Amino acid sequence: xxxxxxxxxxxxxxxxxxxxxxxxxxxxxxxxxxxxxxxxxxxxxxxxxxxxxxxxxxxxxxxxxxxxxxxxxxxxxxxxxxxxxxxxxxxxxxxxxxxxxxxxxxxxxxxxxxx
Amino acid sequence: xxxxxxxxxxxxxxxxxxxxxxxxxxxxxxxxxxxxxxxxxxxxxxxxxxxxxxxxxxxxxxxxxxxxxxxxxxxxxxxxxxxxxxxxxxxxxxxxxxxxxxxxxxxxxxxxxxxx
Numbered sequence: 001x002x003x004x005x006x007x008x009x010x011x012x013x014x015x016x017x018x019x020x021x022x023x024x025x026x027x028x029x030x031x032x033x034x035x036x037x038x039x040x041x042x043x044x045x046x047x048x049x050x051x052x053x054x055x056x057x058x059x060x061x062x063x064x065x066x067x068x069x070x071x072x073x074x075x076x077x078x079x080x081x082x083x084x085x086x087x088x089x090x091x092x093x094x095x096x097x098x099x100x101x102x103x104x105x106x107x108x109x110x111x112x113x114x115x
Numbered sequence: 116x117x118x119x120x121x122x123x124x125x126x127x128x129x130x131x132x133x134x135x136x137x138x139x140x141x142x143x144x145x146x147x148x149x150x151x152x153x154x155x156x157x158x159x160x161x162x163x164x165x166x167x168x169x170x171x172x173x174x175x176x177x178x179x180x181x182x183x184x185x186x187x188x189x190x191x192x193x194x195x196x197x198x199x200x201x202x203x204x205x206x207x208x209x210x211x212x213x214x215x216x217x218x219x220x221x222x223x224x225x226x227x228x229x230x231x
Contacts, residue, residue, distance in 0.1 A: 043222030
C-alpha cells in the first residue's frame with residue numbers, strides 16, 4: 001500500500017499561492033490521491049482528489065506528475081483561514097490489501113499563512 | 116444540506132467505564148466510518164459500516180465496537196476505558212462503501228473524549 005511523504009511544515013504569505021508537495025513513489029495504478037486539511041480541533045475537510053489528470057475545484061488545484069509518483073496541491077491565493085494541517089493520502093484500492101477502502105493519514109504538512 | 120453531526124462533542128469518563136458515541140451522516144449517505152485521532156498516533160481508522168454491516172476494520176482491540184441503524188446513523192462503543200483511549204473520535208460519511216473507485220468522505224466535528 002502506497003505511503004506518502006510530505007514536508008513537516010511550510011509558510012506562505014497571505015495572497016500568494018501555496019504549493020504543497022507530496023511524494024507517493026509507490027502508488028499503484030488504481031490508487032487515488034486525496035487531499036484533506038484539518039484546522040485545529042475540527043474534523044478533516046475534503047479538498048480535492050485525482051487519479052491521473054490535473055484537477056481543479058473552487059478550493060484548490062491538484063497537479064499530479066505524469067509518472068504519478070508525486071503531486072502538488074495549489075491554493076492559488078492563500079488566506080489566514082487556510083492555516084491548517086494538510087494531509088496527502090493515497091487511498092488503498094486493492095482488494096485484500098490492508099488499507100483497502102481506508103483513508104490512511106500520515107503526519108501531514110502544517111501550513112502557516114502569514115499576514 | 117446538513118453536514119455530519121456527532122454527539123456529544125465533549126465527554127469525560129473514568130477508567131473502566133464504557134462510552135457510546137453517536138454519528139449522523141449527511142442525508143443520503145449510507146457509509147459511516149470512524150477514526151481515532153491522538154497527538155502521538157495521528158488519525159487512525161477504526162471501522163466502516165454500510166447498510167448496517169461492518170465492511171472494514173482497523174487494528175483496534177475488541178473493546179472498540181460499532182453498529183449502524185437502518186437510517187444510517189451509527190454508534191461507536193468503547194468498553195472498559197483506558198487512559199490511552201483519550202482522543203478525538205471522528206466520524207465520516209460517504210454515499211457508498213469506501214472500497215473500490217473514487218470515494219470522498221466528509222468528516223464531522225468529532226467527539227473529544229477524556230479518560231481520567
